[in-house]
Amino acid sequence: MSAAERIQALAPVSGRRRYTDTMMRGLLLAATIVALIPLVLVIYYLIKRGVGSWGGSFFTSDPNGNFFGNPGGIRSALLGSLEIVGLATLIAIPIGVGVALYLTEYGKQSLFANVVRYFVDVMTGVPSIVFGLFIFIVLVLAHVGGNFTAWKGSVALSLLMLPIVVRSAEVVLLLVPSELREAALALGAPRWRVVFRVVLPTALPGLVTGSLLAIARGMGETAPLLFTTAGAFGLTFSLSQQMNALPLQIYNDILSPRNVVVDRAWGAALALVTLVLILNVVARVASQRSRMA
Amino acid sequence: MQETRHQFRELLKGLEQQTLSALDLVIGQLDRALEAVSYQDVELAAMVVADDDRIDGRYLEVHQGVLSLLARQAPVAGDLRIAAALLHVIRCVERMGDQCVNIAKLVPLSGYEAPKDKDILDAIERMGQAARTQVGEARDAFAGRNVELAKDLVRQDAEINALNRKIFRRAVEVGDDLEMREWAMFMILVARCLERIGDNTVDIAEQVVFVVTGLFRELADASATSSESHLAGA
């Protein structure tokens, strides 16, 4: 049979295949659209209901507890979130990366390392409210350094962020090719130098991405803050006092009988989502830039 | 499941077979050349001359084949020694073929009805037999990688050398008859060709030793043996 004849003979089969192919494409596209709908709706609602509050003194004035008149903006919440999560980051990331370094460079497959990994995995599944309750009992009720304070909220958040940092950091560190470690060791470098001068710099982009994702998560958690920071209206920079935060503000405002306050809640929610979005974009850009370098 | 480098081994074996069968061709040529000498058969002699083309062709085939093998298959160790030996041996084969041609060419020159001296003729026949045996044994030694047989060829070659000298002396004393003398001179040349064939078989024997042991030693030094036997007054 000539080549042309064989192709002719194949034609009917390929017709059927083409039909199946289009069917599958259609089905997958439909599934994607179905998944996207709620996401789009959420964003739509957020923007629709929240963007109206933006403007004026929304970002420059603090919320006040008044029942009448201008309810104020979300400045203290925004700054409070940044502060609390900032401190949580300072706690969670060094410790988290340290744990990950131990697991990949020193512990490896030892029994202890495997136990640690197991517990970290368990921690990722613990509901955030449990962390809040834990800190509530251990720090707040015990009156350690005050009652409700911002830094206790940071500690609670850091407990939440820690397993995320550890897991993502471990993945990234494992991705560093072992040949690099070998090359550095073969040059006669002590192991700690290998870790800090070769492994960490190579893994840095991935570590940054993982950390930013943990921060984004921390930004949005409400439950841990409820029992630790408890919230406030006024702007304060002291971490040993109660502090406002965006999730707390939203929680407080959404059930208010006053419409403007409810609107403020939507505005705050939009601000929170925007903040998280910005962090995600920054994470992606940072990791791509370093990959291209 | 084929052995590794199957194609390579087949190629190498094929080249060896070609070389060995070329030795068989030489034996055939030698037989017919000797017959032509014994019976003054000019037509047979002409056939021998014509058939040498086959041996020359075989030489080119093996030579090309070994070059190609070296270039493409990079043989080492034992295989490399075999390849190198084949180049050497096929050269010897070609030379032996040429010697048979030389013998054949001498037949018409020595006259149609030449007077024959019995001693010389006997000696030539014995030389011919010895040479033929040696070529056969060289072939067997190479095919069987038989070092003992190879070394024995040196001993046998000494006999051919002795016969060569005997023919020479006899030819010198053969008498005053011009035609007889002429014929005797041609017989000397024939003897010399046979002696060269013997030397070539010793060369092949040396290659056998080389393939097996990796050492290359001259198994017989031509100058040494001739001087030795001169002193011995054989």
Next chain:
Amino acid sequence: MIPPETTSQEQVDMSTSGGRSEQTSGDPSERSSGAPSEQSQAAPDMSALGVREGAGHAIKVAGLHAYYGQQHAIKGINLDFPANEVTAIIGPSGCGKSTMVRCINRMHEEIPGARAEGSVTLDDFDVYAPGVDVTSVRRLIGMVFQKPNPFPTMSIFNNVAAGLRLTGTKADNLRERVHRALRAVGLWNEVKGRLDAPGIGLSGGQQQRLCIARAIAVEPEVILMDEPCSALDPVATLKIEELIDELKERYTIVIVTHNMQQAARVANSTVFMLDGEVIEHAPTNTIFTTPHDERTERYVTGKFG
């Protein structure tokens, strides 16, 4: 272990050897040519490293056993690696050649569960003696790996300097040493204009030469090479082989290779290993024309594995 007079000798020689200034205009290799071409490739030049005192350094392996957990990978090896010679190690996959070489600079024990016993002496110094600092051993016995592995976050310059920096070696003439190492491997002309470019931006063959420069910048005595050309194209391979030929003037070289033709080309002597044992160790010529052991013959002629 590096005798102090060597270092100062080199410093003195650097100043007197003439013409090795840092500015490109003063570079004799450029002065001689008409228009310096950016891509011109200088031959590897060991003289760039200055004069070296004393004879080379030989390695003796005695009674070496190596284990991966319970698996007995190296079963009692005794080998001599003569100074300033290239010794190749060949053998089928899994015969233990890489393991053995990694025992020489004590990299084998970095693998979890792996250990080694026996003695490996560099001149008179046994690297397995109790109390020996492993990092010092590795400064004297350098290693080049199969896959070129320049540090991705470092520039070309920093890659070559990495050995010195990672070992905490104080070097006043760091720049000089980096430049000399790059010259010695024949990379200088190709990279001199872009020493700050990332190390991973080079081609495979250049990366491998960069790794070799990195290894020699710390001035080892011995260079171990574990299939250094496996990941390279034939042209790059030949360049590295040429470099190896130059390198042996200064260093003792051990090269593991699964490419027998490469062993045949570069090595003075060759070791054939099988199942964790040394079967034959002989001059390369002997191994490839008249090997003594039947198993060597079968391996090099391709009758197995």
